[in-house]
Amino acid sequence: DTAVSQTPKYLVTQMGNDKSIKxxxxxxxxxxxxxxxxxxxxxxxxxxxxxxxxxxxxxVPNRFSPKSPDKAHLNLHIxxxxxxxxxxxxxxxxxxxxxxxxxxxGTRLTVT
Amino acid sequence: xxxxxxxxxxxxxxxxxxxxxNCTYSNSAFQYFMWYRQYSRKGPELLMxxxxxxxxxxxxxxxxxxxxxxxxxxxxxxxxxxDSATYLCAMSVSNAGGTSYGKLTFGQGTIxxxxx
Numbered sequence: 015d016t017a018v019s020q021t022p023k024y025l026v027t028q029m030g031n032d033k034s035i036k037x038x039x040x041x042x043x044x045x046x047x048x049x050x051x052x053x054x055x056x057x058x059x060x061x062x063x064x065x066x067x068x069x070x071x072x073x074v075p076n077r078f079s080p081k082s083p084d085k086a087h088l089n090l091h092i093x094x095x096x097x098x099x100x101x102x103x104x105x106x107x108x109x110x111x112x113x114x115x116x117x118x119x120g121t122r123l124t125v126t
Numbered sequence: 127x128x129x130x131x132x133x134x135x136x137x138x139x140x141x142x143x144x145x146x147x148n149c150t151y152s153n154s155a156f157q158y159f160m161w162y163r164q165y166s167r168k169g170p171e172l173l174m175x176x177x178x179x180x181x182x183x184x185x186x187x188x189x190x191x192x193x194x195x196x197x198x199x200x201x202x203x204x205x206x207x208x209d210s211a212t213y214l215c216a217m218s219v220s221n222a223g224g225t226s227y228g229k230l231t232f233g234q235g236t237i238x239x240x241x242x
Contacts, residue, residue, distance in 0.1 A: 055164075055212055070229055114160055114228075119167070119168050122167075
């Protein structure tokens with residue numbers, strides 16, 4: 015059973031389109047994250063939700079909007095996609111104890 | 127200057143070699159230090175997690191933290207071809223339950239290849 019699962023795995027789309035990425039975790043964690051990994055493998059946090067509440071919002075364009083319908087799900091909607099949005103987007107989760115982050119396998123987004 | 131610096135390599139070693147991977151950091155508020163391994167087309171998976179200065183050993187892996195020098199290392203003994211991956215150091219100001227809520231700052235990752 016996959017602990018943190020993301021869909022889709024690959025996403026190819028054109029500039030200007032709107033797309034969504036979904037994430038689900040079955041670990042019982044209450045905090046979920048979106049991280050972005052660029053072409054140089056550099057991973058950077060975008061958002062964090064704790065129990066459906068937004069707690070971290072890094073300097074991310076407001077074209078990116080996370081939504082958490084419940085503590086097991088965190089989705090990412092991106093409006094008006096740009097070439098620079100091409101990257102791998104990772105979902106992660108943790109509990110509020112000492113456990114470090116558990117990552118999904120990523121969604122590889124290519125904007126043409 | 128990035129908060130966490132890591133040489134991206136690539137690093138190529140023969141099977142059985144001892145591998146040393148390093149990161150330096152500038153933010154003295156970092157308290158928690160992690161090493162993640164990332165295989166191609168996969169998510170990062172946690173290898174080691176330390177809080178204090180000193181060494182922590184787990185099988186063939188040893189993590190070392192020197193807070194006075196703001197320097198962390200990961201040593202891999204008896205390296206295997208299956209160790210070929212990108213190794214990412216990561217650090218945070220507090221643990222997941224603290225105010226940073228698991229906000230990790232990552233190094234760029236070092237690409238390691240262990241050849242038979």
